[in-house]
């Protein structure tokens with residue numbers, strides 16, 4: 001009993017003046033006792049679904065202070081009801097959402113972010129290092145300077161110095177590479193990618209906020225990918241970047257052939273610029289714009305069941321035709337390794353981040 005009180009005091013001090021519920025504070029205390037963090041500081045961000053706090057870890061051996069960020073998902077909210085569309089159809093979450101149990105739902109959500117982050121981090125994509133997860137509390141590496149200032153979101157980043165236009169163009173190309181690597185190596189579509197969920201420092205883009213990211217076999221993954229491409233394109237166009245058509249980018253991201261490393265990916269994007277068909281006059285420019293718009297709204301099948309005349313299309317691809325099929329690369333994948341013949345809908349691609357090994361300590 002006395003120990004409990006002492007723990008409670010310690011938790012109160014370590015979490016300073018935060019308005020956190022008792023359950024959350026106990027989780028933080030446990031993390032402190034296990035050495036994930038030493039102190040929890042003020043909120044870096046307060047959002048609808050989660051708050052992000054700064055934290056530090058004092059390394060007693062080296063005397064160093066290591067910065068951490070802690071994302072605490074809010075457990076008593078209704079915003080999560082919309083989240084179902086990301087979970088439904090995800091083979092990793094076969095149990096689906098139990099809408100009656102908010103706490104469980106939020107825990108699932110934090111777990112999803114943690115797992116996705118692990119994949120992205122393992123692939124070498126700049127992002128917070130996933131450190132620890134307990135229920136709805138996620139500890140990760142801090143993206144910011146040594147004084148504890150978080151890097152700005154891309155939206156708020158100041159790009160100055162020589163040739164600002166060139167720098168913006170480089171960032172655009174860098175981001176296309178990250179999207180491709182995320183798709184090809186991590187097998188993930190971000191699904192909420194925009195200038196708000198990218199941090200910027202010294203020419204490098206960091207991907208954050210990946211709780212809603214889905215695998216390519218999610219029924220709506222390509223819809224989410226097109227949304228991501230649109231957000232990214234709109235933002236960089238506003239910065240004056242001459243962007244590539246969505247159709248071209250879609251192929252760049254989803255086509256398995258080609259490198260997934262820099263500088264090869266940036267070189268591949270430059271080739272796309274060079275081989276790009278540029279409009280000869282205003283009429284043609286308008287036509288290309290319409291084409292882009294059509295692509296954005298086009299129906300892209302993702303599974304064998306969704307391809308209407310799959311046999312005919314596959315045959316055409318076999319004959320070296322059908323290049324106009326927007327899903328030709330996906331279709332080729334399907335023909336070689338049909339994903340939906342495994343009975344339970346499990347993906348057959350090697351996935352080191354398997355269900356049984358999330359690395360997370362989950363007590364429920």
Ligand code: ADP
Nearest residue numbers: 044045047050052069128140141142143150209
């Ligand atoms: P939300 O779901 O509220 O959008 P995010 O994951 O996007 O949550 O985080 C919200 C904000 O917190 C980000 O815009 C960023 O400013 C900050 N943030 C999140 N993770 C980190 C981190 N690892 N390091 C530094 N700042 C972070």
Ligand code: MG
Nearest residue numbers: 196197208209
């Ligand atoms: Mg966000």
